[in-house]
Amino acid sequence: MLTMIAAAQLPVLGALLAAGALSKVWTARGETEPGALSRLGPAVLVPDRWRAPAMLGCAAGEAALLAGLVLTGHPVFRWGTAAFFAVSTYVLWELRRRRPDVGCGCFGEVSAVPVGLRSLGRTMVLTAMAAGLIWTPPVPGWSLLSGMTWPQALAAAAGLLVLAALSPEIEETVARLRYRAPCEQRPLDPAPALNRLRTSTAWRAHEKLLSSTDPVDSWRELCWRFFVYEGRSRSGDPVDVVFAVYLSGRHPAVRVATVGFDGQPVEVAPLPESMPVSAGR
């Protein structure tokens, strides 16, 4: 029974290693926020220039252990996993003592909450799981996954639940989703707004007025993105056609105005969207 429970933790360890490696690579290579690594452990324990390589090295170690656990049943990977989590426990303990303000960085940027007893407890449980795996039959992870029985699935789910209860990252993620910054404070790419503009009725109605389909000016103010095009009014005078695209929502509003060089709006009769048709007799 105990052997079955211990063996069932292999997919749990694999999932944690994969999530840890991917999120670390994402944080170290991505440009989510400059200086993010200065608040994440254990990278803060090394000098500035080594922080990204240290995080990438940690991710590479996790990926190697994951590959070894899934593809082979060689004991070296099981011992290695146990040693990895044991060292992690020590590092987190040290991090909590030396830099109580920084997060553990276990799952990259999401793990920005200062290291607490829960994070420490999680690495201890992971160490115990990995140590338990050493005494189970040396089968590759993929064969265990393909032949998983119901009791093993339940034991794996129980292991995942224990780890979820010890993960402050879940609350952090929920809080981030719940208290999302308003549209006005989020950096937003102009490309989706331009695509939305090109599919809008306002664009179709004014496209014939434009001298070029490349905007001559574009800027963002609060939750609106403006695109300015050079064009000609129906009477042939040069005008600026300005479109304003709202940056939030599924079907954001698009507004348009035609402005003369004197700064006064030019009234342009829009093209008819539909023509009244008589049904006849």
Added chain:
Amino acid sequence: MPYRSADRRRVLAAAALGRPLTEPGAELEPGTGSESAPDEGEGEPLRPVIGEILDVSPHLIIVDTPEGREERLVIAPWATAWRGETVSPADLPVGAHVIIRALRNGRVADRIWADITRITGVIQSIGTQRKDLTVELYCGPHGGRRTIVIPYGASGRLRVRHPKFEAGYLFDAIGVREGGVAHARLPATSQPPYRWTAVPKPPPGYSGLQSRISGTATWSDAFDWGEQGVAYPMLERADSDCQDAGVSCTALPYLALGSALSVRNVCTGRTSVLPIVACGCMAGRFCDRCLECGTSPRGRIVELSPVSFVELGGDLTKGCFNARVGLG
């Protein structure tokens, strides 16, 4: 994308959104003024006069303005001048560039700052030149690199407020231009304890976007001589051609070059609507407070041109005032 003109952007945005062009936005308090006529609050109207000193005596100062006009101002009996230290106005040298806070429709000089400069940037390297220190600073994509001198006599005062005197940390001081070189004299703030790339995140906005934001307003000499306007940190990087923009430790909304801001000096009650004319990428990295009148909320929200700063009642040597900002 070419940036055409601030005024044109205001006109186009107002036309597209159907909002009034000259009237202040709905978020503004009643009594806020327009760009040409700032609301003076309870005090006497202030008019900044800039130029080069042609002649100065204990009672009269004559300056040559950038427009080529000759301005004659009576020096008030209580007026003081600053040129590295507080001096008598009559001791200012001919040829010095001055900013004068003038009363009585620009006829009476109330306060004079001569050859004043603000040195804000990131420390790149530190050297020594006899007893003085030379510091190379990175002042953002628009400001470029700048080498300044910290005279031996001012180094103690500056270093006590800048304990991390090493590459990667922020520096902010007020000084004088002498022989084309900036000499730091006063610390403008206490140095942030973090590196310039590790600015703390703003606290989450549980109640959504605020229509008016309080914080610190500072000044910078990165503007054209005599220009009116502000530098704002929260600009889209692609729009503003400023790779360091978009960082602030205050929850600020994204605006653009050309957007109009209503800036209120909480200490003097003066308000002015000013256009955003530059990227305030360095200002956004300071999470300090201004203690000009009470303690301001944390974070620099705007960086004003010297002329706008003086017009709103700020003292250039103090470096900041408590401000409230809304969309104009």
